[in-house]
Amino acid sequence: AQKITQTQPGMFVQEKEAVTLDCTYDTSDPSYGLFWYKQPSSGEMIFLIYQGSYDQQNATEGRYSLNFQKARKSANLVISASQLGDSAMYFCAMREVQGGSEKLVFGKGTKLTVNP
């Protein structure tokens, strides 16, 4: 079974600074996909960024980038120029495909607080 580990229950960052949220994963599948989601207090899970196991370059989406280190099985999210609206829970997830079904396996999340 696949597993996602997020070791930072909470992180604090000053507005306009960069922050890195850690994610390590465990899988025996050679092909996999990694996702990061943001969950504000409203509850909705908002897709941020995707990294495929065979992608040659680290994924980037605006202020979000993924520091993908395949050998270390880590997929850390980097948020540049933090904004107050970035305060939320952040979840790392891996897509698991088994016997015709697919699902996301989530970590426990990291609560990010951006201070003014």
Next chain:
Amino acid sequence: DAGVTQSPTHLIKTRGQHVTLRCSPISGHKSVSWYQQVLGQGPQFIFQYYEKEERGRGNFPDRFSARQFPNYSSELNVNALLLGDSALYLCASSLVGSNYGYTFGSGTRLTVV
């Protein structure tokens, strides 16, 4: 284009009762999945439906059931509610195999008292 819509947004039920949660996917998305998120945890997979058939089931008791309709909307049913069923229930729709992940609704917050 409308996103994933879930209803109701909040619900309070008594132990032993039955509950039905509803989800309408993004137009064109044929796969709908349900997740349970208890306080302080990441979402846990309950079901995946694709083309009206159950494709996957997570480690949940038989009290949990779901179905998908011809218009790809879906219902999640939970019988004989327990206090531990109190959680945020999230519905997600997707194009199968999409690298853009799943689009989630805002969820239904179920409280069992």
